[in-house]
Amino acid sequence: MPNKYSPSSTPLPQVGLRDDQRAIAEAIARSWRRCMVKGVDEQAPAEDQIITAQELAQRLEKNRLLLAQAEPEMITLSEQIAHTRSLVILTDNEGVILRTMGEGVDENQIRASLLPGASWSEEHRGTNAIGTALVERLAISVQGAEHFMAYHHSLSCSAVPIFAANNHLVATLDVSNDLNAPQQHTLALVKMAAQMVENRLFHATAEGEIAVHFHVRPEFIGTLWEGVALFDAAGQLQTINRSGQFQFGLPLDQDSLSARRIAFEDIFDESWIAFKQRGLNADVLFPLHLRNGARLYARASASQAPSAPKKMPPLAPRESAASLELLDSGDPQFKLAITQVKQVLDKDIPVLILGETGAGKELFSRAIHDASARRHKPFIAVNCAALPEGLIEAELFGYEEGAYTGAKRKGNLGKIQQADGGTLFLDEIGDMPLSLQARLLRVLQERSVAPLGGSKSIPVNFMLLSATNQKLKDKVAAGEFRSDLYYRINGLSVQLPALRERLDMARLIQVILQIEQAPQATLSEEVVALFNDHPWPGNVRQLHNVLRTAVALADGGVIGRQHLMQDFLDEMHAKKADAEPSAVGMTALPAASLKVQNDEAIRQAMLQHGGNISAVSRQLGLSRNTLYRRLKALNLS
Numbered sequence: 001m002p003n004k005y006s007p008s009s010t011p012l013p014q015v016g017l018r019d020d021q022r023a024i025a026e027a028i029a030r031s032w033r034r035c036m037v038k039g040v041d042e043q044a045p046a047e048d049q050i051i052t053a054q055e056l057a058q059r060l061e062k063n064r065l066l067l068a069q070a071e072p073e074m075i076t077l078s079e080q081i082a083h084t085r086s087l088v089i090l091t092d093n094e095g096v097i098l099r100t101m102g103e104g105v106d107e108n109q110i111r112a113s114l115l116p117g118a119s120w121s122e123e124h125r126g127t128n129a130i131g132t133a134l135v136e137r138l139a140i141s142v143q144g145a146e147h148f149m150a151y152h153h154s155l156s157c158s159a160v161p162i163f164a165a166n167n168h169l170v171a172t173l174d175v176s177n178d179l180n181a182p183q184q185h186t187l188a189l190v191k192m193a194a195q196m197v198e199n200r201l202f203h204a205t206a207e208g209e210i211a212v213h214f215h216v217r218p219e220f221i222g223t224l225w226e227g228v229a230l231f232d233a234a235g236q237l238q239t240i241n242r243s244g245q246f247q248f249g250l251p252l253d254q255d256s257l258s259a260r261r262i263a264f265e266d267i268f269d270e271s272w273i274a275f276k277q278r279g280l281n282a283d284v285l286f287p288l289h290l291r292n293g294a295r296l297y298a299r300a301s302a303s304q305a306p307s308a309p310k311k312m313p314p315l316a317p318r319e320s321a322a323s324l325e326l327l328d329s330g331d332p333q334f335k336l337a338i339t340q341v342k343q344v345l346d347k348d349i350p351v352l353i354l355g356e357t358g359a360g361k362e363l364f365s366r367a368i369h370d371a372s373a374r375r376h377k378p379f380i381a382v383n384c385a386a387l388p389e390g391l392i393e394a395e396l397f398g399y400e401e402g403a404y405t406g407a408k409r410k411g412n413l414g415k416i417q418q419a420d421g422g423t424l425f426l427d428e429i430g431d432m433p434l435s436l437q438a439r440l441l442r443v444l445q446e447r448s449v450a451p452l453g454g455s456k457s458i459p460v461n462f463m464l465l466s467a468t469n470q471k472l473k474d475k476v477a478a479g480e481f482r483s484d485l486y487y488r489i490n491g492l493s494v495q496l497p498a499l500r501e502r503l504d505m506a507r508l509i510q511v512i513l514q515i516e517q518a519p520q521a522t523l524s525e526e527v528v529a530l531f532n533d534h535p536w537p538g539n540v541r542q543l544h545n546v547l548r549t550a551v552a553l554a555d556g557g558v559i560g561r562q563h564l565m566q567d568f569l570d571e572m573h574a575k576k577a578d579a580e581p582s583a584v585g586m587t588a589l590p591a592a593s594l595k596v597q598n599d600e601a602i603r604q605a606m607l608q609h610g611g612n613i614s615a616v617s618r619q620l621g622l623s624r625n626t627l628y629r630r631l632k633a634l635n636l637s
């Protein structure tokens with residue numbers, strides 16, 4: 001029987017960079033023609049395209065799920081492009097800005113009103129990345145004078161449409177900055193972040209009982225690029241993601257799935273019954289043929305799709321990575337911290353976590369909470385450095401009705417009360433103002449809190465975890481931190497090592513690649529050498545960002561120097577003066593074989609080469625400086 005949906009025999013379109021650029025140029029040309037035909041007013045003032053606060057509130061409410069799914073990806077994207085002074089922007093499907101993030105707002109952008117509530121539809125703004133991406137349903141960069149309106153000529157914008165299940169266009173994700181700011185890889189990064197949001201949305205809303213995950217290349221299953229189709233118990237297709245549509249060659253839109261019933265057998269050359277007889281085992285990979293004979297690889301499982309679309313998606317691996325066991329990737333100092341914490345767990349001993357920025361202090365404290373008997377109660381984090389003094393007080397202790405003339409006149413439950421039964425995490429405790437230190441001490445001694453403006457003390461019970469990257473003892477000596485509070489919060493202090501001191505970089509890289517759903521990714525020798533030599537001032541956070549970006553840019557291939565973030569390369573340049581050149585090639589190394597950081601590998605190589613430093617550094621891809629440092633740490637020098 002001929003296949004009525006003519007699935008494509010090349011599952012994913014192979015679009016080269018040139019084709020991509022040509023498609024964008026053609027889309028911009030079409031957009032200009034549309035603007036001219038429709039007589040878009042080139043001089044329309046920006047203020048005319050801003051909706052009222054009430055309308056904005058309605059749109060925010062309508063897009064609550066989208067906003068929740070997009071938030072973490074927007075944060076990561078802004079970190080990835082922090083050096084470009086850009087704004088990360090989320091719009092709804094009409095091009096109205098819902099949320100912006102980043103610090104790139106300069107006068108030009110304000111004039112162009114890159115602000116929540118501003119509409120960037122093509123109809124209002126002429127050719128622009130957001131509006132044109134929505135019309136063309138295409139990832140698009142619009143630079144300078146490619147904008148239809150003259151007063152947007154100073155902007156560079158890259159927008160990617162976001163689709164919910166069944167090809168339903170719901171939003172755009174955009175990065176906008178000044179035309180003169182660095183633009184390298186921006187569109188690729190926005191595409192990747194948009195894909196993440198899309199996947200999160202898909203899993204949050206998809207309906208169906210049996211999930212089939214597939215791809216033409218087996219190593220892509222379980223990654224961002226896998227196809228996912230959900231079937232009901234009778235084998236009718238319910239929901240499919242975009243990658244799945246491409247692979248099947250199904251030109252599906254929102255309504256066609258419900259209008260046309262598509263059965264498993266319409267797509268695959270196998271009966272539903274035979275398929276089900278394989279059993280639903282998510283660990284088993286098997287070949288599956290499309291009706292036109294093309295072969296895919298698949299795995300099948302009972303769907304974890306939520307019954308109600310409102311429900312939040314299951315935690316992404318990134319968030320769920322916070323377990324003490326998972327954090328142990330073999331570094332002796334980190335291991336010691338984990339062991340010590342486990343020994344005091346549930347014994348009402350406050351833990352002070354010390355470590356440089358990005359070393360994983362918050363992740364570690366979440367893991368302690370998750371390992372404790374309080375894990376089903378709230379984990380409440382307060383960043384003492386992020387809020388001005390007046391606000392921390394209200395934030396921590398809360399206030400009673402009438403105590404404040406601020407927006408929330410009804411009173412506010414403080415973080416301490418919110419943490420009741422669970423864990424209170426005071427991040428950057430070294431920055432807590434002296435005046436509040438006395439109040440906090442009282443809460444800890446009396447185990448009760450009195451909200452501002454209230455007369456009653458309310459009993460509270462929580463596990464206290466604090467963190468700092470400062471030398472608290474020095475602050476105590478300088479009279480900037482109360483010594484009595486220092487001893488109260490410091491039942492046990494654990495030091496998390498800086499990344500450059502860790503001996504488990506290889507394993508850590510593997511863990512991060514797994515979190516990024518790219519466990520099969522490989523690093524070139526050059527990258528391995530660069531990583532080994534880097535001082536990593538941003539610690540694991542920086543490593544995570546660098547890898548995440550590199551995975552996206554390498555698009556499944558070997559991660560090479562060209563895929564590393566500019567910030568990272570700039571730091572390398574800055575320290576190049578005293579660095580040694582390392583002779584490196586482009587051999588792909590699986591992350592698992594990155595034993596170079598492992599003390600055992602160093603010991604063995606030293607034995608093998610009779611202590612010849614040059615030979616060992618060559619074999620391990622380490623510079624001599626790094627090797628000397630490691631040998632010292634291992635007491636082998």
Ligand SMILES: Nc1ncnc2c1ncn2[C@@H]1O[C@H](COP(=O)(O)OP(=O)(O)OP(=O)(O)O)[C@@H](O)[C@H]1O
Pocket residue numbers: 321326327355356357358359360361362363364427469511512515540541542544
């Ligand atoms: N063990 C780990 N595995 C994977 N990623 C990690 C790990 N530790 C830290 N990270 C990455 O580093 C980021 C920063 O971690 P975290 O916020 O816990 O650091 P921090 O020490 O609290 O930083 P700061 O002092 O700046 O608040 C995490 O979001 C995650 O991306």
